[in-house]
Amino acid sequence: MDAIAYERAADIAGAVRAAREPGVAFIGGGTNLLDLMKGGVERPVRLVDITHLRDEGLDTISARQDGGIRIGALMRNSDAANHALVREKYPLLTQALLAGASAQLRNMATIGGNLMQRTRCPYFYDTAFAGCNKRRPGSGCSAIDGHHRTHAIFGFSEACIAVNPSDMCVALAALDATVQVVGPNGAREIPIGGFHRLPGDRPDLDTTLQPGELITAVDLPPSALSARTSYLKIRDRASYAFALVSVAVALRLQGEKIEAVHIALGGVAHKPWRATIAEGMLIGQPLGDNVLRDAAAAQMRDARPLRDNRFKVTLAERAMVRAVNVAAGRQTRGVTGEPA
Structure with a gap:
């Protein structure tokens, strides 16, 4: 593994400043990122640790004035699934979170990290396969002519046929969630339907996040469909x-x-x-x-x-x-x- 610089962010503004440099990655639970780094798929030059940003509410769930809730990006998946507000108002999200991964991973993984999961396509994960446009743009897609039993049947392109692996995000899509982000140009919100990208000719870009943007929360609107x-x-x-x-x-x-x-x-x-x-x-x-x-x-x-x-x-x-x-x-x- 290559040498990697490490920095612990003291606040959101500091995390965003640190991420302006090329090759910087935020790390929360690390359950996906560390696997990708060990396999040589991801090669960040600097990790910005955001796990200590608790003073800014990133690890809490709170009721919103409109009757919805806000889930901080650093909430652990297991904590979010079992939170009283989520279980009462959004049982669909609880069901989806508990269907994902193992109990040990749910205890480490964060809501923000879940949104950022990379595909589990075996050709993406295995660097022995040179052809992966998601890993090496312009190198081709080994899955198209390979074994693609688990791959996409909607929205794919000739450049990539991988699927998003998240259970949580499927529930968020049904609940019309909104992702809150902060970046060099300030704060903005992204409807969940516009957060993840279809592959097109740039499958290396999974989301519509801009460079340096940090997910801070997920907002769920008041729901009349929770029963x-x-x-x-x-x-x-x-x-x-x-x-x-x-x-x-x-x-x-x-x-x-x-x-x-x-x-x-x-x-x-x-x-x-x-x-x-x-x-x-x-x-x-x-x-x-x-x-x-x-x-x-x-x-x-x-x-x-x-x-x-x-x-x-x-x-x-x-x-x-x-x-x-x-x-x-x-x-x-x-x-x-x-x-x-």
Whole structure:
């Protein structure tokens, strides 16, 4: 490993100043960044430790005046999942956070770091494969002609077919979260739908953050859909595995009709994928399996599966139907958190 300079930031302003130099990375829990550094994928020249910025509220959760909440970027995933305000007002976020990684990693990983997770594409992680546009722009994409069972079916390009690995971000997409950041040009907020990028011709850029910007918090708006939620994660094994397909659902019923519904998909694109087509078809409709199947099928018509991941189309359709049924109370949840 190359020599790396280390600096502990005393405040947000100092952290932002330090990050103006090229090759600087912020470090919080380090659960993803340190793995990438050990593998030679990431090579920062300086680490700016932000874990001591507690005086500025980055490790707290607070109620907002509008009825929503603010989650500090340094909140540990496990602490956020079990916080009373989150469990009461946003159980969907609790479900998604507890579905991610292992208990040990959740105890270290931060909310801000979760937002910044890099893809788990094996060709990105293994530097023996020279062709990875995300790691080495212009070098090609080994996954396209390689083994791509876990890769994208929406929004990918010829430059990259990787998927975003986060469970938390899928829930945030369904909850219409906003990411608060501070940088050299001051503070700004980014709607969660605009925070992660599709790969296009620059898959090395995962987010729309500008150089030197630091995530300070995630804001969740007041939600009228918190009573009926479900997070369904389908994976190869029940513990410590990334989603092949995941679905976050928040639902409001008026009698037997769907009055409002938010659906987001994970494991299918370079960013959490909001199922707006299915949402539009379901609003005002009576809750029933035929209605749900038609909406899910319509959502998946624009999918572009590859040789190894065609199964994801059917899997996502069925997962959406199951997740909405669980949110509506028409199916029970099993001991693993998935529908029984």
